[in-house]
Amino acid sequence: MTKLNENTVLEISGLKVDFATNTGTVNAVKGVNIHVDKGETVAIVGESGSGKSQTMMAAMGLLASNGITTGHVRYKGSDILGLPPRKINKIRGAKITMIFQEPMTSLDPLYTIERQLCEPMVQHGNYTWATAKKRAVELLDLVGIPEPARKVKAFPYEMSGGQRQRVMIAMALANDPDILIADEPTTALDVTTQAQILELMAELQQRLGMAVVFITHDLGIVERISDRVYVMKEGEVVEEGQTKEIFEKPNHSYTRMLLDAEPTGRKDDVPADNPVVLSGDKVRVEFETEGGFMKPNHVLRAVNDISLNVREGQTLGIVGESGSGKSTLGRALLQLLPSEGRVVYCGKDISGAGRKAMRPLRKQMQLIFQDPFGSLSPRMTVGQVITEGLLVHEPHLSAQQRDQRAIEALQEVSMDPAMRNRYPHEFSGGQRQRIAIARTMVLKPKLVVLDEPTSALDRTIQKQVVELLRNLQTEHGLTYLFISHDLAVVRAMSDTVMVMQKGEVVEQGSVSDIFDNPQQDYTKELINAAALKLEEFI
């Protein structure tokens, strides 16, 4: 597929990116050849750290100051690598444009959408302010924002994440680009929004005929929208080809691994007469925001009268998009947030219990967080992190016994106990999540609330963590409350599933009921958007 023709708009050959750090040079990209033809969609796939983003950033001259780039980047035959900023800016932002992952931070909160849309158009000299303003309204219409004439005067905070990403796309389209580089444009969005944005991009591409370079870690997206695929691993392209061929006959073992990285299998049933570990009755959480002078306070009901029952050894999956109140519910059940309603843990009413009253129970009720980077204290060694809970719950242990427990816990999560004197920043995301799991396991809990424990991880690592969690559950008879927006993971983990939207339960039932026979429209929409390969499981 390396044959070039006059249709090639962007050709990257022998691109190398090195970063000079104080621990030596890091070779982020090791000689990559990529070409993009007119009007085609090329996907670059890889896990985090594979150099997929760095390749395109380097090609655009957007590297951090300690990055060194060598090789060739040809746009329509002329080399643009290493051009002075003034020259490259004629192409960058006009003929080759980019969209980034984070729609929340890519727009300047101080300026209106109009101002931010018009500025690049005027800068590149194709428009005056007056014509640019007209064009801005057209563009917003093009990317499917309702009432474009009114929305153009809005500030970024007045728009949702999906709308902001649409604005970013509009901005990228402003100067009729030949190439649109989209760097994980849908990763930060909810599944339903994600599907809409992908649809929009496919439609725009057909209409405007530009080439799209799609950088992503999500093979589901790749399969749906791209013509050709490059698979990257550790700074090298390990496989390239037509999307269909790659998905049907992957040659490289890494590609195969990526392809079957989706968590599989289901949880075994537990006896239905197991005792109930946790039950909630009409749990309600409200947040009050001050209304200001002489105005009543605004009350936001994040969780609205939710009732649930979890039996020993069961997993209750709570699914919902961001803002549906699923994390709030989890914290309220653990009495980490003030709530109304009744919460009963092992036959004991714990609703409204204070910190002191809860302390003895904390040993049995644990919480695991989404962000493996934020949930470990950066200045403590792994051993200290793991054994911290023992200081409170088993204060009679000597330092040596605690160390022994840390070793056991690390072995339980399949990590080398020799690592216990290292610091969290020396580990990868997956390893950190294992450490976080070890921290809860060391206390031998009964109930664990898992708040999106796999969302920040790559697919292959996700699969390992899911398996680890399942093994721990069968071994210790743990009860899980599994909170996630990722339906594939929830299906692999849960006995029963609860679908939440805007603080309310939309649908509730066993895994097979929900996934194979969804009743509510919202559930169907979620399942469609996630594009689960349902047939595999029937």
Add this chain to the structure above:
Amino acid sequence: MSDTSLDTATPAKLGRSLWDDARDRLLANKAAVTSIIVLAVIAVLSIFGPMFLPHQYDTVYRDYTKVPASLEAYPRQDQVEPAFNKIAKRARLSIESYKMREDGFVEAQVTSKRKIKERNAKRHFDRSDLFADTMVQGLTDGGKSATIVSRINYMHFYFGTDANGRDLLSRTLIAGRVSLTIGLLATIVAISIGVIYGATSGYLGGRVDLVMMRVVDILYSLPFIFFVIMLVVFFGRNFVLMFIAVGAVEWLDMARIVRGQTLSIKRQEYVQAAEAMGITDRGILKRHIIPNTLGPVVVYMTLLVPKVILLESFLSFLGLGVQEPMTSWGVLISEGARNLEGASWLLIFPSIFLTSTLFALNFIGDGLRDALDPKDR
């Protein structure tokens, strides 16, 4: 605990903490390393220097008031004879012949109208800072004529002397002890109070935070000098009082900085994780919050030390600080500024020490900030 046969003896690999990384980055910073060396040299000189100097910081040499800094020894060749004559005159001796010997002795033939008393003559000459070991030999002429042999007492004043004839080098080094001690102790006082207060206030939040920070605001509004005068009135002038006074005022800034840090740290997931594990407030503050605020604290500390040294100078200038004959850099500089005309060395040498210390501390602070938070560069 069951005794499993786990291999506890597996050598646990030592990890690199964030502090280790920061230290490496700091050591790669040339300005910071130079500053650390300069500061260490000044500190060692101040602590041990005075022990090896021939002059005490409070010894007064009446014959050497305001002599300029020099590498040569005093007295100068041309100063010896006039000084000798002056003493002889005061002792009512008239000089017949005067000779300076090669071996550093003065030999003079003197006569007097009265009988020369050996002890009296000796006392006159030895009392001077210029001569020592005076001997009265060969009394003749019925005790009215004699030979006086006196050793010239050579002394070095590398930094010169002050208006009272005290050696400036030993005074500068002693002053360094005082200034650095005050700088360090007051900073430690300020930081310990500030960190504990700020972290507690920020972490507990709510009404406690409100009350605690209002207390800080009230203390802020007290005029500093008024506060110090009040302390002096109650407790009298005292060296310890200095850093209590300075520390008691400077912790307010620290408390605010740490509170701000704490507010952002307590929203971190590792703090929530600790709460979910049932860790006590004390434990969370001690193990999670305070260690993570220390980066900015260390940086602020290097900037606080110079500030405190300057504050002490200011207080001493007003007469509320250290008292004579004890001295500090601030006192020396204010004296030097008064004698700028004619005795510039009195200003120059203490200033060199103070400014290099301040520069060094500021560079170290800069280096630490870069080392502890590389993202900010």
